[in-house]
Amino acid sequence: MTTPAPRRGRPGYDLQSLLAVAVELFNERGYDGTSMRDLAGRLGIAKSAIYHHVTGKEELLRLALDRALGGLTAVAGRARALPAPAIERLEYLVRGSVEVLEAESPYVTLLLRVRGNTEVERAALEQRRGVDRFVAELVAEAISDGDIRPGADAMVTARLLFGLVNSIVEWYRPGRQERPQALADAVCALAFEGLRVRRPSRGR
């Protein structure tokens, strides 16, 4: 995927760079609060030049949400296919979701703000719910495997786990992490091992 910088003077955009600017604007002002005129203004091109690439604002939203969902459903698919216990598949899914969030943070931010006002948004919410159900299934399976403590509520645990992952968009800024996977490691350590050092098993 190429995302060339716009040329000076008479800027040119391909679909991906146009989409990146649209998502930036949607995240700043809200999708409903952004017009094609606003977008043309930010891009410094005529509205007609945008319609060369897409049929309208809703197609931009669909492409942006598809990009976030594509990443997340691909990770979920790989987690589903993993020949490993549910707890391992769950950790794989959490780790992969953090990595998608880091790689595609503006797109995932937009996805997490969708409230279902349009057909495109409702379709995206339905796909998100599919991933949520898969998480709840994995948690339930890990509980029955004895890998998560017996008293845990599968639905509450699934919500907390993905609340934790999704909360990252509130403060994440691309390029600030000192090394790749540091954030995914921190999330998995917190969620799966817990903050408190396991003294008895380490003989301390």
Add this chain to the structure above:
Amino acid sequence: MTTPAPRRGRPGYDLQSLLAVAVELFNERGYDGTSMRDLAGRLGIAKSAIYHHVTGKEELLRLALDRALGGLTAVAGRARALPAPAIERLEYLVRGSVEVLEAESPYVTLLLRVRGNTEVERAALEQRRGVDRFVAELVAEAISDGDIRPGADAMVTARLLFGLVNSIVEWYRPGRQERPQALADAVCALAFEGLRVRRPSRGR
């Protein structure tokens, strides 16, 4: 604190019940998107009847944010005063924050959406940052005590911990929990003990 149901026919509100309706509306439409006319409409009273209680919309916001912040800073104050290691004070603060969130969920939801557009919002954000700094200090102290694993980044850990707590407002509905403290227990179990059962120390 009494919050009588509005009387039928000619409804009457005290400040607390008026505030509850205002917060409901702010959470639905956004603070900026809610007018005093909207609020009067929802209450079924004249705007002048609202001005009997408050000077305007910004005072309603300040009262609402103070209610959420009052609960959270009280818990932080008790955590600070606790004669216990940092890891215990941190767990006390997390547990207490979940309980405030449950007891005052509409007010905490409003607080978490504040973006700093007005003086009242900026003051609330500054108070939230004070609590965030305290969390980061407790995490750093618990790391140096050896109670949180040495590799942990104090700031990232603090953000994840409160991202986890704050994410609850996205799905929490008052009165659905089967027993008091179930949610606070689930959050603390996830964050401090981790999901994965500690087999070696349990001899399993």
